[in-house]
Amino acid sequence: MNVHIRFLGGAGTVTGSKYLVEHEGQSLLVDCGLFQGFKQLRLRNRDPLPVLPNHIGAVLLTHAHLDHSGYLPLLAKEGFHGKVWSTAATRDLAQILLPDSGHIQEEDANFANRKGFSKHAPALPLYTEEDALRCLKLMHTVPMGKAFEPLHGWTARFTGAGHILGAASLLLEVGGKRILFSGDLGRPDDLLMKPPESPPAADVVVIESTYGDREHPEEDVLAELAPALQRVAARGGTAVVPVFAVGRAQALLHAIAQLKAHGDLPHSLPIYLDSPMAVHTTGLFSRxxxxxxxxxxxCRDMEHAAQMVTSVEQSKAIAQQHGPKIILSASGMATGGRVLHHLALHLGNHRNMVLLTGYQSPGTRGATMASGSPSVRIHGQDIPIRAEVVQLASASAHADASQLMDWLRASPSAPHRVFVTHGDMAASDALRQRIEHELGWRALVPEHGSTWAA
Incomplete structure (x- = not known):
């Protein structure tokens, strides 16, 4: 019986990664991500999977970002009771990310019900903080590079992918096939993370394509960040910086610590990290x-680069402070969380700035602001955008198109087929063409819900 891969997410879009691998009546899920961005994508989170959760034998997480792990509490709530395998750092991050995700969903549902702007009565969270805490009991860790058996007769091994703490590529061996999942690949020149390890030989490769049609600029993040923060500080404004709590927040704190040490930013400029999740994540680097x-x-300098804000009262108090300041707050694409309150408060003033720190998925508020739109909808209100909007091109933690190609080129042998996933359609198809033209390998962009033989 053949080995099959069903693309239940991350196909034709940059979120929701879920790859169901099936062989002789057994199956496991590689990644278990939430869809984000356009409403029609987010609605998929509420659609039942085409396989019963209690029929899935195991879940293997490449890393902890919610577009790869955030569906896990719902999967467990609906009957999955197998093991969830990851690296230790991914487990540590999931213990922060998943309960926070459930808490934010509960808060957003309660806020919508209080304000009456939801079309559902009542608005319900996808899952709760308690659901997330329960699913964490299913997690089991394995060291990077060590072979393990997620199901009887199936062998798996994580290798370093850069990107964020604990992030890995995954080699899965089953039914005589070697299937390599890239996970999200980091940059060779990342500020925080080591470069991705070279890929092992595989029959089939599933590669992400977030930046499949783009190249990162030569300029580094310090050279790009300094003038933007100097500009907003000089005019006495507030810079609101939507950040991913895991990875991007720490990269910017490290960059800000360096800018202050070099005298490029005044030591007196107040910096706030307003995200309990990001605060806790920052502490993991020392561990x-x-x-x-x-x-x-x-690590200590990074932890002291900002005032760490955890309580709602502290968050509200930031708004009362006059003079220039920098507020880093989750989420990175302004899809939810405390950053929405800071944006609603500061977007209307021309002295202020919104600093977008990387890829903004279509349909998110971050993408709306990056597009030059005159307004953005927050909590049921259209907020005018008068603040300066700056999008950093150099802060991404993803490999660009040429770096993805370099990773593939390092393969010891040519795979039989490459599936290009986890990218917008234009990015995925651009990478597919490069793989076919430059490497001469068979490559395709699978459709959502499609099944392919490995």
Missing amino acids: HLGEHRLNAAQ
Whole structure:
């Protein structure tokens, strides 16, 4: 019986990654992500999977970002009771990310019900904080590079992917097939993370394509960040910086610490990290020394680069402070969380700035602001955009198109087929064409819900 891969997410879009691998009546899920962005994508989160959760034998997580892990509490709530395998750092991050995701969904549903702007009565969260805490009991860790058996007769191994703490590529061996899932690949020159490891030989490769049609600029993030923050500070404004709590927040804190040390930013400029999740994540770097580029002293500098804000009262107090300030707050595409309140408060003033720090998925508020729109909808209100909107081109934690190609070129042998996933359609198809033309390998962009033989 053949090995099959069913693309239940991350196909034709950059979120919701879920790959169901099936062989002889057994199946496991590689990644278990939430859809984000356009409403029609987000609605997929509420659609039942085409396989019963209790028929899935295991879940293997490449990393902890919600577009790869955020569906897990719902999967467990609906009957999945197998093991969830990951690296130790991914487990540590999931313990922060998933309960926070459930808490935010509960808060957003309660806020919608209070304000009456939901079309559902009542608005219900996809899952709760308690659901997320329960699913964490299913997690089991394995060291990077060590072979393990997620199901009887199936062998798996994680290898370093850069990108964020704990992120891995995954080699799965089953039914005589070697299937390599890239996960999200980091940059060779990332500020925080080590470069991705070279890929092992595989029959089939499933590769992400977030930046499949783009190249990162030569300019580094320090050179791009400094003038933007200097500009907003000089005019006494507030910079609101939507950040991913895992990875992007820490990269910017490290960059800001360096800018202050070099005298490019005044030491007196107030910096706030307003995200309990990002605050807790920042502390993990000291616990995982050796898995990233920073030494112990640099980890401490990063932790002290901003005032750490955890309570709602502290968050509200930031709004009362006059004078220039920088507020880093989750989420990175302004899809939810505390950053929405800061944006609603500061977008209308021309002295202020919104600093977008990387890829903005179509349909998100971040993409709306990046597009030059005159307004953005927040909490049922259209908020005028008078603040300066700056999009950093150099802060991404994803490999660009040429770096993705370099990773593939390092394969010891040519795979029989490459599936190009986890990208917008234009990015995925551009990478597919490069793979076919430059490497001469068979490549395709699978459709959502499609099934292919490995």
